[in-house]
Amino acid sequence: MADAAVQDRILLPSEPKASLLKSRGMVGFLFMLPALAFLLIFLTYPLGLGVWLGFTDTRIGRDGIWIGLENYQLLWEDSLFWLSVFNTLLYTITASILKFALGLWLALILNEHLPFKSFFRAVLLLPWVVPTVLSAIAFWWIYDSQFSVISWGLIELGIIDTPINFLGDMENARASVIAANVWRGIPFVAITLLAGLQTISPSLHEAATLDGATGWQRFRHITLPMLSPLIAVVMTFSVLFTFTDFQLIYVLTRGGPLNATHLMATLSFQRAIPGGQLGEGAAIAVAMIPFLLAAILFSYFGLQRRKWQQGGAD
Amino acid sequence: MASVEIRDVRKAYGSQQVIHGVSIDIQDGEFVILVGPSGCGKSTLLRMVAGLENITGGEIRIGPRVVNNVAPKERDIAMVFQNYALYPHMTVADNMAFSLMLKKAPKAEIAEKVNRAAEILGLTPLLDRYPRQLSGGQRQRVAMGRAIVRDPQVFLFDEPLSNLDAKLRVSMRGEIKALHQRLKTTTVYVTHDQIEAMTMADKIVVMHDGIVEQMGAPLDLYDRPVNLFVAGFIGSPAMNVLEGTIDSSGFRVGNMVLPVQSAPAASVGRPAYYGIRPEHFQLRADGMPVEVIVVEPTGSETQVVARAGHEEIICVFRERISARPGETILVAPDPALVHLFDRDSGRRIN
Ligand SMILES: Nc1ncnc2c1ncn2[C@@H]1O[C@H](COP(=O)(O)OP(=O)(O)O)[C@@H](O)[C@H]1O
Numbered sequence: 255m256a257d258a259a260v261q262d263r264i265l266l267p268s269e270p271k272a273s274l275l276k277s278r279g280m281v282g283f284l285f286m287l288p289a290l291a292f293l294l295i296f297l298t299y300p301l302g303l304g305v306w307l308g309f310t311d312t313r314i315g316r317d318g319i320w321i322g323l324e325n326y327q328l329l330w331e332d333s334l335f336w337l338s339v340f341n342t343l344l345y346t347i348t349a350s351i352l353k354f355a356l357g358l359w360l361a362l363i364l365n366e367h368l369p370f371k372s373f374f375r376a377v378l379l380l381p382w383v384v385p386t387v388l389s390a391i392a393f394w395w396i397y398d399s400q401f402s403v404i405s406w407g408l409i410e411l412g413i414i415d416t417p418i419n420f421l422g423d424m425e426n427a428r429a430s431v432i433a434a435n436v437w438r439g440i441p442f443v444a445i446t447l448l449a450g451l452q453t454i455s456p457s458l459h460e461a462a463t464l465d466g467a468t469g470w471q472r473f474r475h476i477t478l479p480m481l482s483p484l485i486a487v488v489m490t491f492s493v494l495f496t497f498t499d500f501q502l503i504y505v506l507t508r509g510g511p512l513n514a515t516h517l518m519a520t521l522s523f524q525r526a527i528p529g530g531q532l533g534e535g536a537a538i539a540v541a542m543i544p545f546l547l548a549a550i551l552f553s554y555f556g557l558q559r560r561k562w563q564q565g566g567a568d
Numbered sequence: 569m570a571s572v573e574i575r576d577v578r579k580a581y582g583s584q585q586v587i588h589g590v591s592i593d594i595q596d597g598e599f600v601i602l603v604g605p606s607g608c609g610k611s612t613l614l615r616m617v618a619g620l621e622n623i624t625g626g627e628i629r630i631g632p633r634v635v636n637n638v639a640p641k642e643r644d645i646a647m648v649f650q651n652y653a654l655y656p657h658m659t660v661a662d663n664m665a666f667s668l669m670l671k672k673a674p675k676a677e678i679a680e681k682v683n684r685a686a687e688i689l690g691l692t693p694l695l696d697r698y699p700r701q702l703s704g705g706q707r708q709r710v711a712m713g714r715a716i717v718r719d720p721q722v723f724l725f726d727e728p729l730s731n732l733d734a735k736l737r738v739s740m741r742g743e744i745k746a747l748h749q750r751l752k753t754t755t756v757y758v759t760h761d762q763i764e765a766m767t768m769a770d771k772i773v774v775m776h777d778g779i780v781e782q783m784g785a786p787l788d789l790y791d792r793p794v795n796l797f798v799a800g801f802i803g804s805p806a807m808n809v810l811e812g813t814i815d816s817s818g819f820r821v822g823n824m825v826l827p828v829q830s831a832p833a834a835s836v837g838r839p840a841y842y843g844i845r846p847e848h849f850q851l852r853a854d855g856m857p858v859e860v861i862v863v864e865p866t867g868s869e870t871q872v873v874a875r876a877g878h879e880e881i882i883c884v885f886r887e888r889i890s891a892r893p894g895e896t897i898l899v900a901p902d903p904a905l906v907h908l909f910d911r912d913s914g915r916r917i918n
């Protein structure tokens with residue numbers, strides 16, 4: 255503090271320095287302009303347009319007029335919209351929990367000394383590398399009511415008699431799309447957590463071992479707390495990706511059967527493009543924002559609490 | 569507290585053997601330092617005592633018990649790591665309390681032990697800090713505190729001071745020694761720094777390439793190194809070593825003859841090494857002439873690098889010297905303090 259005050263007193267009277275600072279700020283601003291333009295064009299404009307559309311009755315091929323909250327009033331009374339909210343929450347929460355549990359488990363296994371470790375690590379990335387649409391089509395076949403390889407295998411093993419109706423039954427369809435999403439999302443969680451695990455110094459585990467910790471206690475008291483900041487980030491991203499998922503559902507079920515797998519994203523698309531009600535579709539999309547903000551805030555405050563990561567004096 | 573017995577211990581990583589049969593006896597309450605150049609196997613040996621590495625061959629006893637197949641946490645030892653290995657997400661108090669918490673000790677007992685260790689180490693005002701908020705020396709102390717609260721049979725230290733700056737290292741050296749005198753816990757301490765070893769140890773074990781070169785009290789190692797390696801490793805600046813032959817009048821290097829008090833008769837005529845510590849030269853009128861290259865006064869003493877014949881030697885004198893580079897001074901090694909080593913085996917012969 256004292257040092258800074260002294261410096262201020264020395265710096266203030268010197269004119270050339272001040273003008274240099276001013277021009278420095280200017281240069282900085284100029285350097286930021288391209289990024290700013292980029293943000294405005296590709297982020298702010300579509301977002302703003304979406305929000306604005308939500309307040310109009312725009313249809314495809316016809317400019318709308320401002321109708322205030324009418325779209326939202328309609329949605330409030332629309333049971334299909336509320337079903338999609340429920341579906342989205344169920345989908346996001348179940349899939350995220352499974353992705354977290356399985357991803358962490360895989361990361362822990364891959365962090366051990368394992369034969370062919372690099373091979374397994376490469377294989378693990380495959381679901382992430384394959385384009386979503388391709389893997390969705392593969393799942394479409396896996397879940398086919400006639401030719402499903404799972405049904406075939408179970409029938410051959412004598413466990414079931416008739417093929418499973420994966421995508422035709424409401425409960426089955428929900429479970430199936432969640433399973434497909436989990437399969438696709440695990441690599442991201444597992445690889446990121448694996449990277450996190452590798453930053454934990456082995457000597458911490460050795461110290462804990464000498465302190466008398468069992469394997470479970472080391473996981474509980476060393477691994478988990480040290481990984482928790484990373485878990486917060488990974489799971490935030492995972493939740494955001496899952497919440498806004500569209501491709502997988504659209505290829506597998508298009509929201510069916512009986513809208514059991516309609517998510518907010520697919521419903522928004524369906525109302526806006528095939529249904530032509532751009533305004534209403536936009537309103538559904540805008541309705542997703544509070545959920546996403548909540549997820550981000552949750553992880554932001556979760557991250558902030560970790561005082562031990564901040565260095566320096568108090 | 570307990571004694572530690574290391575009996576013909578070997579360690580191999582795959583086909584590569586890194587410890588070739590080491591035997592060390594450590595008495596109850598003794599402060600033993602394993603010293604040697606980097607990569608000689610000190611840490612590996614220490615980690616075998618701790619149970620962090622498997623023992624390929626031989627036997628380690630802590631107290632009366634063979635611990636080869638005893639899990640680390642059953643061995644009742646505490647270890648201080650080179651990088652301290654403090655739990656970054658726990659406060660100083662929690663770091664120290666961790667082992668007691670795992671043992672489900674009563675809260676009051678934990679608090680009492682932690683407070684007592686903190687007091688011994690001067691950590692009381694820092695108990696609520698996280699490791700990140702501590703300086704290197706404070707972290708070092710927390711690592712020791714974590715060991716102290718356990719009240720273990722044996723303390724193990726693996727280069728605990730090598731991450732500290734020179735000044736702090738000297739003061740921590742004193743603190744660790746004082747701590748040992750207070751607690752009297754058997755201690756095995758690894759370092760590559762021979763000064764640390766000389767100043768702190770009851771007993772030094774000099775290791776080199778996975779074997780023990782010599783074991784003994786610090787001054788014994790200094791006074792009577794058993795081979796060329798120990799002679800060169802212990803002492804700073806290092807011992808001067810000159811190659812030549814022993815003859816009846818002394819030790820011949822080129823056309824110089826250096827004084828020797830007692831060479832065994834059998835070694836006369838043999839090629840050998842002549843070792844003399846820098847501090848065992850005297851300025852004498854009947855000394856041999858050497859040409860001064862560099863003079864380094866430190867205040868308390870003067871270090872002179874000089875050329876004797878074709879060899880370069882280092883001498884350290886208690887007195888101040890005004891000689892300049894290029895001048896010639898007369899120096900004489902103290903014949904009673906000369907070390908002779910066989911040229912082929914490197915073993916001591918006088
Ligand atoms: N995990 C390991 N695998 C193979 N070789 C190792 C391993 N750990 C140590 N070594 C080898 O063992 C030797 C002794 O290592 P170390 O005990 O760490 O030496 P020091 O502590 O004396 O510097 C070194 O040559 C090192 O390369």
Ligand SMILES: [Mg+2]
Pocket residue numbers: 610611612727
């Ligand atoms: Mg080492």
